[in-house]
Amino acid sequence: MDPLFLANSYFRRRRFDDCVELCNKVLQKNPYEQAFWYLKARALTEQVYVDEVDYDEEGIAEMLMDDNAIAKVARPGTSFNKPTTSSGGPSPSVRPTTQSGRPLSGFLRPGTQGGRPGTMEQAIRTPRTAHTARPVTSASGRYVRLGTASMLSQPDGPFINVARLNLSKYASRPNLSKVLFEYLFHHENDIRSALELAALTTEACQFKDWWWKVQLGKCYYRLGLLREAEKQFKSALNMIDMVDTFLYLAKVYVRLDQPQKALEVFNKGIEVFPGESTLLTGIARIYEGINDLTSAVKYYKSVLHHDNTHVEAIACIATNHFYSDQPEIALRFFRRLLQMGVYNTQLFNNLGLCCFYAQQYDMTLNCFERALQLASDEEMDDVWYNLGHVALGIGDMTVAYQCFKLSLTSNNNHAESYNNLGVLELRKANNEQARAFFQSAASLGSHMYEPHYNFSVLAEKSGDLHSSYVSVNKALTSFTDHIESRNLLSQLKEHFAAL
Amino acid sequence: MFYIAPELSIFERRNWLIHMHYLKKEFDACKALIKEQLAETHGLCEYAIYVQGLILRQEGKIQESLEMFQKASILNPKNIDNLKQVARSLFLLARHKAAIEVYNEISRQQTSVDWEVLHNQGICYLYLKEFTKAKEYLKAAIDNNRHEISYIHLGRVFALEGNLQIAIDTYKQALEFSPENTEIMTTLGLLYIKIGQNQKAFEQLGQALIYNPSNVKAILAAGSMMQAHNDFDVALMKYRIAASVEPESPPLWNNIGMCFFGKKKFVAAVSCLKRAAYLSPFKWKIMYNLGLVHLTMQQYASAFHYLSAAINLRPKFGQLYMLLAICLTHLEDSNNAKKAYDQACMLDNYDPLVNLDYAIALYNWGDKRSAIKQLRLFEDKLTILKEVKSNDVDPEMEEVGNRLNAMLQIGETSSWKETPSHKNEGLSSPAEPSAPSVSSELDEQANLPSPPSESPSASVDKSSEEKRSAVLSS
Numbered sequence: 001m002d003p004l005f006l007a008n009s010y011f012r013r014r015r016f017d018d019c020v021e022l023c024n025k026v027l028q029k030n031p032y033e034q035a036f037w038y039l040k041a042r043a044l045t046e047q048v049y050v051d052e053v054d055y056d057e058e059g060i061a062e063m064l065m066d067d068n069a070i071a072k073v074a075r076p077g078t079s080f081n082k083p084t085t086s087s088g089g090p091s092p093s094v095r096p097t098t099q100s101g102r103p104l105s106g107f108l109r110p111g112t113q114g115g116r117p118g119t120m121e122q123a124i125r126t127p128r129t130a131h132t133a134r135p136v137t138s139a140s141g142r143y144v145r146l147g148t149a150s151m152l153s154q155p156d157g158p159f160i161n162v163a164r165l166n167l168s169k170y171a172s173r174p175n176l177s178k179v180l181f182e183y184l185f186h187h188e189n190d191i192r193s194a195l196e197l198a199a200l201t202t203e204a205c206q207f208k209d210w211w212w213k214v215q216l217g218k219c220y221y222r223l224g225l226l227r228e229a230e231k232q233f234k235s236a237l238n239m240i241d242m243v244d245t246f247l248y249l250a251k252v253y254v255r256l257d258q259p260q261k262a263l264e265v266f267n268k269g270i271e272v273f274p275g276e277s278t279l280l281t282g283i284a285r286i287y288e289g290i291n292d293l294t295s296a297v298k299y300y301k302s303v304l305h306h307d308n309t310h311v312e313a314i315a316c317i318a319t320n321h322f323y324s325d326q327p328e329i330a331l332r333f334f335r336r337l338l339q340m341g342v343y344n345t346q347l348f349n350n351l352g353l354c355c356f357y358a359q360q361y362d363m364t365l366n367c368f369e370r371a372l373q374l375a376s377d378e379e380m381d382d383v384w385y386n387l388g389h390v391a392l393g394i395g396d397m398t399v400a401y402q403c404f405k406l407s408l409t410s411n412n413n414h415a416e417s418y419n420n421l422g423v424l425e426l427r428k429a430n431n432e433q434a435r436a437f438f439q440s441a442a443s444l445g446s447h448m449y450e451p452h453y454n455f456s457v458l459a460e461k462s463g464d465l466h467s468s469y470v471s472v473n474k475a476l477t478s479f480t481d482h483i484e485s486r487n488l489l490s491q492l493k494e495h496f497a498a499l
Numbered sequence: 500m501f502y503i504a505p506e507l508s509i510f511e512r513r514n515w516l517i518h519m520h521y522l523k524k525e526f527d528a529c530k531a532l533i534k535e536q537l538a539e540t541h542g543l544c545e546y547a548i549y550v551q552g553l554i555l556r557q558e559g560k561i562q563e564s565l566e567m568f569q570k571a572s573i574l575n576p577k578n579i580d581n582l583k584q585v586a587r588s589l590f591l592l593a594r595h596k597a598a599i600e601v602y603n604e605i606s607r608q609q610t611s612v613d614w615e616v617l618h619n620q621g622i623c624y625l626y627l628k629e630f631t632k633a634k635e636y637l638k639a640a641i642d643n644n645r646h647e648i649s650y651i652h653l654g655r656v657f658a659l660e661g662n663l664q665i666a667i668d669t670y671k672q673a674l675e676f677s678p679e680n681t682e683i684m685t686t687l688g689l690l691y692i693k694i695g696q697n698q699k700a701f702e703q704l705g706q707a708l709i710y711n712p713s714n715v716k717a718i719l720a721a722g723s724m725m726q727a728h729n730d731f732d733v734a735l736m737k738y739r740i741a742a743s744v745e746p747e748s749p750p751l752w753n754n755i756g757m758c759f760f761g762k763k764k765f766v767a768a769v770s771c772l773k774r775a776a777y778l779s780p781f782k783w784k785i786m787y788n789l790g791l792v793h794l795t796m797q798q799y800a801s802a803f804h805y806l807s808a809a810i811n812l813r814p815k816f817g818q819l820y821m822l823l824a825i826c827l828t829h830l831e832d833s834n835n836a837k838k839a840y841d842q843a844c845m846l847d848n849y850d851p852l853v854n855l856d857y858a859i860a861l862y863n864w865g866d867k868r869s870a871i872k873q874l875r876l877f878e879d880k881l882t883i884l885k886e887v888k889s890n891d892v893d894p895e896m897e898e899v900g901n902r903l904n905a906m907l908q909i910g911e912t913s914s915w916k917e918t919p920s921h922k923n924e925g926l927s928s929p930a931e932p933s934a935p936s937v938s939s940e941l942d943e944q945a946n947l948p949s950p951p952s953e954s955p956s957a958s959v960d961k962s963s964e965e966k967r968s969a970v971l972s973s
Contacts, residue, residue, distance in 0.1 A: 093747045325770055359801045392780045394804060395811030427781065463593035463626045466561035483745045495591065496556050
């Protein structure tokens with residue numbers, strides 16, 4: 001059989017290893033065989049291909065040394081940094097929040113958990129339920145790992161020696177330049193050379209190819225030159241409307257912390273491509289980010305209208321229903337996920353909770369059993385925590401106590417469990433124990449207002465007004481509209497102001 | 500002869516300015532000035548230190564302010580004010596015994612009696628749970644100088660000891676002294692409810708609402724009384740005001756739910772009650788109400804779950820066992836139902852209803868002899884109840900009793916299906932909706948800091964990030 005045909009067939013069947021091996025054989029005989037060179041480069045690229053459109057987790061360095069911020073104190077609703085400023089979101093006492101003070105999302109994606117921390121200390125701490133630490137910078141996070149992994153697979157040295165490449169030669173050969181670019185960008189992760197190649201090629205085709213402009217933008221984005229990236233994407237959009245370009249441009253704005261601008265881009269995209277689910281999802285994510293859940297759910301619903309197997313949309317809508325007192329409807333959405341073949345701890349956990357709150361008692365424990373079977377060590381804590389809530393719901397304090405303890409054995413930093421253990425101890429009138437639990441909860445979960453408030457009430461009861469004042473203020477910083485805390489604070493202030 | 504204006508001593512030169520700034524709450528300016536003054540006088544200006552202590556306290560830094568006041572009292576040990584502030588700081592730091600000692604020291608130095616010292620001593624004793632001494636000092640304080648705060652605390656002491664009548668008298672006196680204090684009015688109203696004088700309670704609460712229409716405590720109490728008189732629409736109107744002020748109050752949602760229950764809107768009732776239970780999972784009354792609503796909706800399994808939860812939270816309460824027994828009867832588990840009835844009879848030997856329900860259940864199971872025994876018990880209890888308060892007896896209950904009596908005498912064998920279920924609605928709902936709501940405002944005593952016990956959450960869905968398939972490659 002013709003080796004070229006065979007290699008091509010391997011490539012199309014995504015058997016990249018076989019393809020590369022075959023190409024190697026031919027290239028050893030004749031290193032100037034262009035077709036095989038082309039195929040090998042593509043096969044190697046495909047192995048490590050990551051869609052750049054996806055959001056990526058921002059690293060600590062980008063977040064703390066962010067010099068792109070437009071305003072230090074953003075106006076309400078115009079920044080991801082202060083999601084609590086926009087009103088209309090659900091109250092934290094009904095729907096729990098993540099570390100950044102944003103309500104819990106139904107779908108875990110990069111950036112939903114941690115948000116943007118204000119201090120170094122907060123940035124280093126791993127956010128709730130996401131146990132992997134944040135990468136130090138995104139440039140060194142997953143990209144470097146991908147680069148080195150691909151190096152290992154070639155014992156006889158790199159396929160292309162980037163340093164010795166004559167880029168201007170390739171720039172004038174459009175058939176090879178695109179492959180070479182993707183290889184450099186994805187496989188070698190050598191953004192500088194890729195950028196150089198892209199710049200040379202755009203020049204060679206007299207700035208008339210939109211594809212190269214998008215690639216230039218991608219390189220600039222990777223290098224953190226966001227404004228340059230924005231320029232390239234915009235000029236690409238002037239030439240031709242593409243879904244991807246819209247997504248890239250919006251991504252730049254998200255990184256620049258300009259949610260309104262990103263929304264504008266998405267809406268322009270929707271006008272050209274009505275019903276494109278990726279664009280709609282983007283809009284919904286941004287609304288979720290700025291704490292406008294009503295709009296977010298509206299857009300998730302329209303995503304489902306166009307793509308009725310969209311896992312993220314179903315999960316988010318279900319979560320929203322659950323937290324707005326409609327566990328029955330949430331149950332239906334989660335069941336749909338189960339029918340679609342999602343089969344993991346989280347789903348069974350959620351199903352169990354929905355069953356319990358919708359009074360389908362016969363199913364509740366079965367769901368939780370399944371969740372526990374499927375749970376890895378990292379996920380075990382949340383399942384036990386929720387089981388503790390079920391036990392509280394049927395009034396069985398002993399079981400609840402044990403559940404929260406078990407949650408702590410699998411994750412020693414589970415702040416919510418500490419808080420609830422404190423409340424249980426308080427019911428048994430073990431004030432000292434309760435105080436210790438609240439303190440550890442408060443130190444572990446700075447995003448929660450509950451332990452601070454509980455601690456404050458406890459301190460006020462025992463007459464220690466000073467500690468009470470300190471912690472009630474902390475409670476109010478994470479939940480400004482908490483009525484009980486406010487009442488307590490005004491009482492304390494009265495005490496202090498009296499002569 | 501020349502009169503030379505007396506030169507102000509240099510230490511006190513700027514005291515007036517510090518004072519002015521402090522009064523205007525311009526703390527930053529005040530602090531800067533104090534710093535300057537202290538630097539000039541090498542930390543010997545008493546007044547500056549004193550004001551610094553006051554400012555620190557208002558900023559919540561009690562420990563530091565205590566140090567300031569101590570410094571001031573070292574500078575000038577004769578000044579009573581400094582000592583008073585030291586004592587007050589100790590009080591705020593929960594070192595009540597030390598505070599009392601300092602107050603004793605003050606009264607030794609002072610010749611005249613001081614209201615402030617007496618009052619604060621009383622409060623310290625209150626925190627130390629020595630009620631007799633607390634009362635003594637608070638009374639002395641009132642004798643010295645009538646002040647509403649002393650009245651309020653004295654009333655609290657009496658209420659804590661269970662002397663409701665004396666507490667009411669105290670609050671009444673307080674109200675004479677300051678007739679527009681809504682807090683006193685509300686507390687007085689709640690106390691009236693506790694001793695069963697509903698008319699007076701309603702007057703007090705209405706008065707409180709006139710002065711402050713959005714007083715949540717008063718609204719809840721007044722609303723619960725309206726509910727007791729089946730005036731659900733007006734109560735809902737009141738609750739609407741309260742809900743805008745405190746959207747997350749469990750007692751409020753409980754009462755709203757029971758309003759809907761009274762209006763026979765069961766689904767709305769269930770969702771309101773569930774929200775209340777979500778916000779406060781430890782309140783047995785909410786669970787009780789949820790059980791009651793589900794029982795009325797004939798969802799016996801759910802009712803059973805809520806009732807058993809309520810029993811877990813509050814183990815010794817006969818009514819709960821009675822409802823549980825009714826539930827079990829409908830679930831056709833006669834053995835356990837019997838046990839539950841027995842338990843209910845054991846725990847509650849006042850309410851005739853338990854025996855009546857038991858008798859009906861026994862009759863339906865065909866055990867006539869025991870049924871007659873229970874009916875006799877019922878009649879005994881009914882007569883006792885009538886003697887105590889004749890107007891509070893539900894006529895329906897009596898009628899059902901008579902009918903059952905007739906059937907047992909005649910020995911008719913036809914079973915009597917509807918009565919039990921029909922009856923319990925009738926009887927427990929008037930008793931109930933008011934009960935939970937009343938207790939809710941009397942919360943202060945029982946106030947567990949539980950409300951924020953974490954919503955059941957953590958339902959993060961990690962359903963795998965999807966990767967969009969490759970786009971764009973030449």
